[in-house]
Amino acid sequence: MDEATRTAFIGTEIGRTTVVVERSAVSFFAQAVLDDDPIYRDQREAEAKGFAGIPVPPTFPFVMQNWGAYGELQPAEGNGSGLAQVLGTLMAGGGLILHGEQAFTYHQPIVTGQTLTGVTVLRDIYVKESKAATMTFVVSETTWSDEAGTPMATATFNIIHRI
Amino acid sequence: MSEPWNLATLSVGSEAPVLTHTLTRTDLVRYAGASGDYNPMHHDEPKALAAKQPSVFGHGMLSMGIVATALTHFIGVGTLETFSVRFARQTWPGETLSTKIVVSAIEGGLVSLDVRLVNDAGEEKVVGQATARLDA
Numbered sequence: 001m002d003e004a005t006r007t008a009f010i011g012t013e014i015g016r017t018t019v020v021v022e023r024s025a026v027s028f029f030a031q032a033v034l035d036d037d038p039i040y041r042d043q044r045e046a047e048a049k050g051f052a053g054i055p056v057p058p059t060f061p062f063v064m065q066n067w068g069a070y071g072e073l074q075p076a077e078g079n080g081s082g083l084a085q086v087l088g089t090l091m092a093g094g095g096l097i098l099h100g101e102q103a104f105t106y107h108q109p110i111v112t113g114q115t116l117t118g119v120t121v122l123r124d125i126y127v128k129e130s131k132a133a134t135m136t137f138v139v140s141e142t143t144w145s146d147e148a149g150t151p152m153a154t155a156t157f158n159i160i161h162r163i
Numbered sequence: 164m165s166e167p168w169n170l171a172t173l174s175v176g177s178e179a180p181v182l183t184h185t186l187t188r189t190d191l192v193r194y195a196g197a198s199g200d201y202n203p204m205h206h207d208e209p210k211a212l213a214a215k216q217p218s219v220f221g222h223g224m225l226s227m228g229i230v231a232t233a234l235t236h237f238i239g240v241g242t243l244e245t246f247s248v249r250f251a252r253q254t255w256p257g258e259t260l261s262t263k264i265v266v267s268a269i270e271g272g273l274v275s276l277d278v279r280l281v282n283d284a285g286e287e288k289v290v291g292q293a294t295a296r297l298d299a
Contacts, residue, residue: 031193031197032190032228033194033228037235037236055241057232058231058243059231059246063224101248101250103245103247106244106246
């Protein structure tokens with residue numbers, strides 16, 4: 001990827017998705033990360049702990065765009081596919097994509113029943129060369145906000161392309 | 164389920180109960196379905212072998228999710244402010260993975276924790292940090 005292509009991507013919005021946080025998706029996800037806490041399966045447990053709905057496990061925001069993304073909720077201009085475009089450009093020459101790092105910042109509890117919009121911005125692309133490989137680091141950041149625009153959680157996704 | 168720890172019972176060096184699990188291919192399939200991540204490296208053995216991997220391997224986010232489960236059982240649901248990890252190594256079916264979570268600092272109500280997921284040989288799979296806001 002040349003310098004001009006690289007810098008043109010940085011700071012741009014590369015995706016936008018609106019989802020309904022669904023109860024069955026949350027309980028299935030909790031089971032998949034080995035969490036047997038009844039709070040993810042029983043509304044009464046969640047209410048007893050002061051939550052308005054069933055809370056989501058800490059890493060659920062990473063997969064949130066895959067559940068409850070109803071067609072009628074999506075922006076008319078499309079969801080954007082900037083990350084796929086960046087990775088497609090890198091993978092055109094072969095290589096391997098690795099998940100390098102992942103970070104979350106939690107602003108407010110996310111609970112089932114909420115409608116949230118995630119906006120993804122490409123934060124950085126940089127290249128490290130070594131004798132063994134060329135590694136391109138791609139950092140994107142998704143902030144999920146509720147219908148009032150209040151930020152709920154921010155997820156930072158660091159991908160490494162190695163060739 | 165036991166109640167989470169609170170500020171009065173925590174100090175620097177406090178360790179969370181260890182969550183230990185031997186990874187199976189079924190775990191990977193369940194996580195693929197629950198997350199929507201159908202990268203064939205995590206469920207399609209012939210494709211993983213063709214990519215010169217010894218077998219299918221675990222999603223990095225499954226490792227982080229297991230650490231998150233141990234974290235919330237320790238400090239409670241809804242208390243986390245930040246949680247970040249680096250994925251150090253792949254995980255493999257048959258490996259026994261254990262969480263290692265220790266309190267590294269307490270300032271006011273903000274508790275900092277060092278988190279790791281390791282296998283039986285002590286190899287680190289994920290390494291990271293978390294902060295949680297706890298009531299006095």
